[in-house]
Amino acid sequence: MSAVRSLGRALRGAGRFLRRDKKALVGSIILFVLLLIAIFPNWFTPDNPAAEIYTPGAGLSWAHPLGTTSFGQDVFSQLMAGTRQSVFIALIVGLLSTVLSVVIGITAAYSGGILDDVLSLFTDVVLVIPTFPLIIVITSYVKSASFWLMVAVLVFTGWSYGARQLRAQALSLRNRDYLLAAKARGESTWYIVAVELIPPMTSLIVANFLGAALYAILAASGLQFVGLGNINTQSWGTMLYWAQNNEALATGLPLWALAPGVAIAVLGSAFALLNYAFDEVANPALRPVAGLARRRRRWRPGAGAGVAATQVARPEVNA
Amino acid sequence: MRYLVRRVGFLLVSLWAALTVNFLIPRLMPGNPAEAMMAKFHGHVNPSALKALEVAFGVNTHESLAAAYVAYIGNTLHGNLGISTSYFPLPVRTVILRALPWSLGLVGVATVLGFVIGTAIGAIVAWRRGGVLDAVVPPTFIVISAFPYFWVGLLFIWLFALTLNWFPLLGGYSETASPALTWGFVGDIAMHAVLPAFTILITSIGGWILTMRNNMITVIAEDYVKMARAKGLKERRILWHYAGRNALLPNLTGFAMSLGFVISGAILVEYVFNYPGVGFMLLQAVQSEDYPLMQSLFLLITMAVLVAIFLSDIATAILDPRTRSST
Secondary structure, eight states: OHHHHHHHHHHHHHHHHHHHOHHHHHHHHHHHHHHHHHHOHHHHOOSOTTOOOSOTTOOOOSSOTTOBOTTSOBHHHHHHHHHHHHHHHHHHHHHHHHHHHHHHHHHHHHHOHHHHHHHHHHHHHHHHSOHHHHHHHHHHHHSSBOHHHHHHHHHHHHSHHHHHHHHHHHHHHHTOHHHHHHHHTTOOHHHIIIIIISGGGHHHHHHHHHHHHHHHHHHHHHHHHTTOBOTTSOOHHHHHHHHHHTTTTTTTOHHHHHHHHHHHHHHHHHHHHHHHHHHHHHOGGGSOOTTHHHHTTTSOTTTTHHHHGGGSOOOOOOO | OHHHHHHHHHHHHHHHHHHHHHHHHHHHSSSOTHHHHHHHHTTTSOHHHHHHHHHHHTOSOOSOHHHHHHHHHHHHHTTOOOBOSTTTTSBHHHHHHHHHHHHIIIIIHHHHHHHHHHHHHHHHHHHTTTSHHHHHHHHHHHHHTTSOHHHHHHHHIIIIIIISOOSOOSSSSOSSSOOSSSHHHHHHHHHHHHHHHHHHHHHHHHHHHHHHHHHHHHHHTSHHHHHHHHTTOOHHHIIIIIIIHHHHHHHHHHHHHHHHHHHHHHHHHHHHTTOSSHHHHHHHHHHTTOHHHHHHHHHHHHHHHHHHHHHHHHHHHHHOHHHHHOO
16 A cells, blocks of 8 residues: 555656756657667568669658668668667667666675775776776677667776766765664665665666666767677668768768767767756756846856755765 | 875776786687687797797696786786787887887877866856756757767768768878878868767767756855855966866766766777778777787777876876875
8 A cells, every 4th residue: 555655656746847948858759759669660661671772862752751772771760760779779788787886886885894895996997987988998809789789888987987987985884874774774785775775875776777878879889880899780870870871961861870879869868857857856956046147137156056955965076 | 105005006906907808718618719710820930929828828838827827917018019910010009009009199199188178168167057058058068968979970970071062081191182281181080070079079978067067066066166255366276276176176076987878989980981090990899800809909098098197196296285195
């Protein structure tokens, strides 16, 4: 019963959040539409995206809203069919690297001591080693990286930023009274972490998921673009690979190369907009201030920030 | 002082980690393709060079992993990076030294410019919070920062090089130009650098704007900013000398942490523009299966990022007394 009630409360909260925040609303709508296309690509295109059955290099028409490729494939069909792999890789990598971030970040913060030192050092080292050259080197040995290999490599290189942020927030919560009270009650560590520590961190965890998903779609399409993914599957990145290798721009087929990039940018923007909105939930000082422009004439900058900033613990500059 | 020691320590640990990863990757991958490469080498290179390659890639090893590891570290520290297969018989070091100035010029200038301009815009946007600028700039750059770097490059090529013919299409300089230190050649290089530099600038600047804006919003609420205003100081002085200076510090740390992302994007930008820097060379090495060159470039790019991070840590220490006194 209480589970149903708290679910209802969460849904109402999400509804309020979306009504208030336009960035979150736009991001959610984009994500919803793309998810729909990813799950049911056939609703949006009856064509076989790989079939080379049309006039090669055709321009825009009702039959081919984005023209055809120089092989005679329909660009729009390819775009719809490629949605699945691109959206799924973003969501799966986002999810798995967030899980890894939570486990490592919270373990480090909660256990403290030497384990914290070791995990933090490991996190920082993974964070500073530039990921894309590393991914290039790893995938180059495999020639064409399968979907799951790419997921594994992206998760392995994408968790560290989140772990660092989550550790910092968990550290600031660790010695709060309500956690000490739970400890004094004799609750188990699992209970304290799952019920007392993680719920207040939800918005930061969600923000991390969105950041990791954005990283995944950009890195995955970059890899596929240079031919390190499986070039025989349908995705936006491999579309770009084929367009680039057949000089789509120079041969008068710019839409072949530009359309998949727009699709990546739209998906990426959805993650980035939602990420920013969740940032504002986690840090109330960043929230847009209504009616500030009018008030500012009397009391110039930072008006409103002065009020809001008192509500949050300001992060100290750490060494 | 303690801070400095810790940062030097971290630099060394991360360098060692990069070296070790570089050593392990060829050995962990199934069906070491470096073996095929070695076969091509037999009889073409002198025995000592072949031995160094075998150590680097774990081929024909009668020696233990530990011994190979020690030999590999020694070779790398002496700058002995092996022989490039695609530029045979040139040593990897010579090949890399050709590409390095192009990347340092393009990526270095574009990254630093992006950071400086982005930080300034971020400070101004936060200062005019709730105004028109603040309503337009952050959402615009949130969206732009989600664009793939290489795709922005493709768009620019199509728009400015192919359609409008304002800038040259590809490469670092015209093939007809004779490389000499004349104004004409320097101008030619500059014209070729405009589009790739602008691509890196426009896609990386958003990150600096947004973090600086957020830092500024926190700093502006501080008492000393109110105090400065109460003293009747000029707006501009409060903005740059009081608030901006302090908001800059976390942004410097942010610069260090996101440098890797910028460099990663720059690799693809070089690739799209066929720009003769290390990023383009890395992807060419991958395509021609030149593993010694590829691994050395990975190491070089990683080291460049690690040293840049170290320098920004040192800059933070100089600018922020708190890091020097804290434990």
